[in-house]
Amino acid sequence: MKTYFAESDFQLYLADVLDALDEIPAESVDVIFADPPYNLSNGGITCRSGRMVSVNKGEWDVSRGVETDYDFHKQWIVKCRKILKENGTIWISGTYHSIYACGFALQTSGYQIINDICWYKPNAPPNLSTKYFTASHETLLWARKSTKSRHKFNYNLMKSRDWNGDQLKIPGKQMRSVWSIPSPKPEEKTQGKHPTQKPIKLLSRVILSSSDVGDLILDPFTGSSTTGLVAVANGRRFIGIDNNSDFLDLSIRRYKEMKAASEVP
Amino acid sequence: MKTYFAESDFQLYLADVLDALDEIPAESVDVIFADPPYNLSNGGITCRSGRMVSVNKGEWDVSRGVETDYDFHKQWIVKCRKILKENGTIWISGTYHSIYACGFALQTSGYQIINDICWYKPNAPPNLSTKYFTASHETLLWARKSTKSRHKFNYNLMKSRDWNGDQLKIPGKQMRSVWSIPSPKPEEKTQGKHPTQKPIKLLSRVILSSSDVGDLILDPFTGSSTTGLVAVANGRRFIGIDNNSDFLDLSIRRYKEMKAASEVP
DNA sequence: TATAAAGGTGAATCCGCAC
DNA sequence: AGTGCGGATTCACCTTTAT
Numbered sequence: 001m002k003t004y005f006a007e008s009d010f011q012l013y014l015a016d017v018l019d020a021l022d023e024i025p026a027e028s029v030d031v032i033f034a035d036p037p038y039n040l041s042n043g044g045i046t047c048r049s050g051r052m053v054s055v056n057k058g059e060w061d062v063s064r065g066v067e068t069d070y071d072f073h074k075q076w077i078v079k080c081r082k083i084l085k086e087n088g089t090i091w092i093s094g095t096y097h098s099i100y101a102c103g104f105a106l107q108t109s110g111y112q113i114i115n116d117i118c119w120y121k122p123n124a125p126p127n128l129s130t131k132y133f134t135a136s137h138e139t140l141l142w143a144r145k146s147t148k149s150r151h152k153f154n155y156n157l158m159k160s161r162d163w164n165g166d167q168l169k170i171p172g173k174q175m176r177s178v179w180s181i182p183s184p185k186p187e188e189k190t191q192g193k194h195p196t197q198k199p200i201k202l203l204s205r206v207i208l209s210s211s212d213v214g215d216l217i218l219d220p221f222t223g224s225s226t227t228g229l230v231a232v233a234n235g236r237r238f239i240g241i242d243n244n245s246d247f248l249d250l251s252i253r254r255y256k257e258m259k260a261a262s263e264v265p
Numbered sequence: 266m267k268t269y270f271a272e273s274d275f276q277l278y279l280a281d282v283l284d285a286l287d288e289i290p291a292e293s294v295d296v297i298f299a300d301p302p303y304n305l306s307n308g309g310i311t312c313r314s315g316r317m318v319s320v321n322k323g324e325w326d327v328s329r330g331v332e333t334d335y336d337f338h339k340q341w342i343v344k345c346r347k348i349l350k351e352n353g354t355i356w357i358s359g360t361y362h363s364i365y366a367c368g369f370a371l372q373t374s375g376y377q378i379i380n381d382i383c384w385y386k387p388n389a390p391p392n393l394s395t396k397y398f399t400a401s402h403e404t405l406l407w408a409r410k411s412t413k414s415r416h417k418f419n420y421n422l423m424k425s426r427d428w429n430g431d432q433l434k435i436p437g438k439q440m441r442s443v444w445s446i447p448s449p450k451p452e453e454k455t456q457g458k459h460p461t462q463k464p465i466k467l468l469s470r471v472i473l474s475s476s477d478v479g480d481l482i483l484d485p486f487t488g489s490s491t492t493g494l495v496a497v498a499n500g501r502r503f504i505g506i507d508n509n510s511d512f513l514d515l516s517i518r519r520y521k522e523m524k525a526a527s528e529v530p
Numbered sequence: 531t532a533t534a535a536a537g538g539t540g541a542a543t544c545c546g547c548a549c
Numbered sequence: 550a551g552t553g554c555g556g557a558t559t560c561a562c563c564t565t566t567a568t
Contacts, residue, residue, distance in 0.1 A: 066372045096381040096406075100368030107331045107365060115398045116361040118383040120433070120443045127439055130420040132407075133380045133474075136441040139404075141361075142397075150544095155395045159559095167432070168385070174392055174559070176401040178385045178443070209398075391559035394543040399559090 004245070005252050009237045010228055012248050017220045020241045021079035029083050029239075030152075030215035032090040033206055033227045035198060036073060038097040069098065074105040076220060081109055081145060083218070089114065089151050089210050092141045093198065099139045111143040114151065115177050119202060122167070123182045142210070151210070158209050163201075179205065197223065203230040211236055225251035229258055269510070270517050274502045275493055277513050282485045285506040286344035294348050294504075295417075295480035297355040298471055298492045300463060301338060303362040334363065339370040341485060346374055346410060348483070354379065354416050354475050357406045358463070364404045376408040379416065383443045384467060385433070407475070416475070423474050428466075444470065462488065468495040476501055490516035494523055 001023045004014040013020050080090055090111070092102045106113060117140035124136035144151040158175040168180045184199045203226055211217060213235035219227040222240030224247055231238040232255070242248050266288045270277040278285050345355055355376070357367045371378060382405040389401035409416040423440040433445045449464045468491055476482060478500035484492040487505030489512055496503040497520070507513055 066369075070369070070373075096368065096378045100365050100372060100378075103361065103365030104331075104335070104369040108335075113361045113365075114396075115400065116404075117398065118385070118402050118443065120383070120385075124441065131379075131416070131418050133382065133423070134439045134441045135380065137383050137443050139381075151396070153396050158398070174395075174399045176389065176399045178383065178402050388561060390541060390561070392543090393541070393558050393560095394545095395558060396544065 004248050005255075007255075009232050010240075010255050011238065012222070012225070012228075012240045012242070012251055014243065014245055014248055015241060016243055017076055017241055018079065021076060021083065021220060024083040024218070024239070026082050027085050028216065029218045030085055030088050031207070031211045032080050032084060032088070032218045032220065033093075033203070034076075034080070034091065034220050035093045035223070036076070036098060036102065036221050038095060066101070070101040070105065073098070073101050074109070077102065077105045077111075078109050080218075080220065081111065084145055086145060087150050087152065089142060089144050089149075091206050091210070092143075093119075093138055095135070095138050099141065103141055106141060106143050110146055112145075112147045112149070113141060113143045115142045116140070117142065118178045120168070120178060120180045121183045122180055140206070152212065154209055154212075158205075163205070175205075175209075181205075198226050200226060200230055203227055204234070207231055207234055207236060222251060223247050224254060229254055233258065233262075269513050270520075272520075274497050275505075275520050276503065277487070277490070277493075277505045277507070277516055279508065279510050279513055280506060281508055282341055282506055283344065286341060286348065286485060289348040289483070289504070291347050292350050293481065294483045295350055295353050296472070296476045297345050297349060297353070297483045297485065298358075298468070299341075299345070299356065299485050300358045300488070301341070301363060301367065301486050303360060331366070335366040335370065338363070338366050339374065342367065342370045342376075343374050345483075345485065346376065349410055351410060352415050352417065354407060354409050354414075356471050356475070357408075358384075358403055360400070360403050364406065368406055371406060371408050375411055377410075377412045377414070378406060378408045380407045380442055381405070382407065385443060385445045386448045387432070387445055388447045405471070417477065419474055419477075423470075428470070440470075440474075463491050465491060465495055468492055469499070472496055472499055472501060487516060488512050489519060494519055498523065498527075 001013055001015045001020050003011060005012040084090060090106075092099070092106070094102060103113065103116070119138045119140055121136050121138070124134060127134040159173065162171045163169045163175070166180045168178055169175060179202070181199055181201045184197055207217065207227075207230050214237070216237045216239065217227065217231040218239045218241075219225065220241045222228060222242045225240050228238040228240050228251065240248075240251060266278055266280045266285055268276060269279040349355060355371075357364070357371070359367060368378065368381070384403045384405055386401050386403070389399060392399040424438065427436045428434045428440075431445045433443055434440060444467070446464055446466045449462055472482065472492075472495050479502070481502045481504065482492065482496040483504045483506075484490070485506045487493060487507045490503075490505050493503040493505050493516065505513075505516060
């Protein structure tokens with residue numbers, strides 16, 4: 001595994017995620033944020049090392065695809081548990097296509113789910129099919145290594161902020177498990193497109209609620225590294241993994257742009 | 266299996282759920298609504314017929330408990346698929362304790378998830394521990410038998426109603442996957458308590474969105490039968506299953522009370 | 531009499547302290 | 550070091566008092 005980019009607070013690895021996770025020291029990471037790919041076995045996505053093969057054998061084999069996806073999720077989730085500190089926590093985001101496999105994998109791997117968060121998108125696009133409810137949320141899972149862990153939660157910070165514009169946050173009251181945050185607007189994607197780019201407001205809540213300044217944050221499916229930008233902007237250190245160098249190049253541009261902007265006197 | 270109560274539109278069975286589901290004719294049910302018990306293996310709950318045994322062997326065995334729960338959920342979910350009509354659908358509700366096992370079991374059993382719904386409870390009780398976000402929602406899964414099914418969805422009814430008091434429903438716009446509905450208040454529990462009684466407003470959306478007048482609705486964990494009351498009140502037929510006769514007695518009282526009220530001239 | 535303000539109650543979980 | 554007790558925490562809802 002080769003380091004693709006390295007500054008003291010921002011490191012990127014170009015690698016298969018399962019390989020890269022083997023290289024991270026055990027018990028070294030404070031918080032993991034993971035936005036794994038959806039529908040692996042339908043999209044023909046393949047992982048290296050023969051661990052994951054593309055399957056798309058028709059409708060009769062739907063459950064085979066589901067279980068192949070599960071095997072992959074189980075593998076990276078187990079590896080993440082090894083590199084997480086005793087009191088560290090993991091976040092996983094997804095829609096119903098992947099989140100049930102991931103949640104179940106967490107629970108069968110010894111993690112304890114602390115919260116599941118419903119991220120409500122008030123600007124979700126309308127549904128053209130008229131055959132179901134308009135999908136307008138994603139789920140975030142937040143889990144700790146075990147029931148014995150003493151995980152970190154910045155309770156007062158979460159409670160006191162009004163989280164500008166969240167219609168569900170009652171000022172001065174506790175932050176709840178349903179968050180109203182718009183999907184990223186085009187102007188936030190200044191450096192190009194990423195299929196599932198998450199809004200900065202969402203990652204800010206994740207990072208600020210569950211880590212402190214100086215903590216080490218890992219994103220195993222980093223993409224354009226919104227997680228890393230938010231981490232660094234808030235004084236955390238970041239490691240990102242991706243198997244696509246285009247996304248990592250985009251990550252580097254975004255990182256440098258942010259650093260340049262913060263050096264303005 | 267013995268019928269515990271039977272009217273033309275409201276039937277109750279006192280039985281183990283796995284036994285009872287074997288007795289329902291194949292392809293006979295339009296909609297299933299299931300609110301399965303949480304944390305089966307922690308509470309020492311046991312199912313008859315040796316299919317489910319209590320396990321509580323300490324923390325080292327957490328994953329054993331998770332997988333025992335999964336086995337149970339998988340069994341009733343598979344049986345439900347047999348009795349569902351070709352174009353029928355199933356709803357499953359739960360918190361993160363059970364919903365990931367149920368969602369994964371749906372996906373591995375050939376169902377296709379149509380929507381996952383976030384039921385936001387604006388009156389959720391506070392979090393006293395201050396160690397995590399205030400749990401203030403539950404999840405509902407809605408699935409059809411396969412990707413080939415032509416399931417029923419009363420789109421225009423859902424869109425046109427304003428769903429009195431839901432701060433997230435925009436009048437005249439499509440109904441979304443996040444619903445704001447308060448938890449039942451004490452006055453709704455006129456006939457006693459049930460641990461996880463669901464609000465009538467919630468069940469109304471479920472029944473009205475996915476079934477028509479005359480359809481057959483089944484609740485395999487019926488408890489005090491809020492599902493049945495809403496079904497019958499809207500002209501549907503209902504079958505409820507529970508292994509607790511106290512809950513079934515309560516169901517009968519609520520049914521008769523409702524019938525009496527509707528007969529007033 | 532109706533509405534508003536003020537006050538009391540209860541729920542679940544974590545933590546520290548005494549032993 | 551393991552056990553167990555008690556205090557602290559918050560907010561919806563109900564009751565009481567005031568306007």
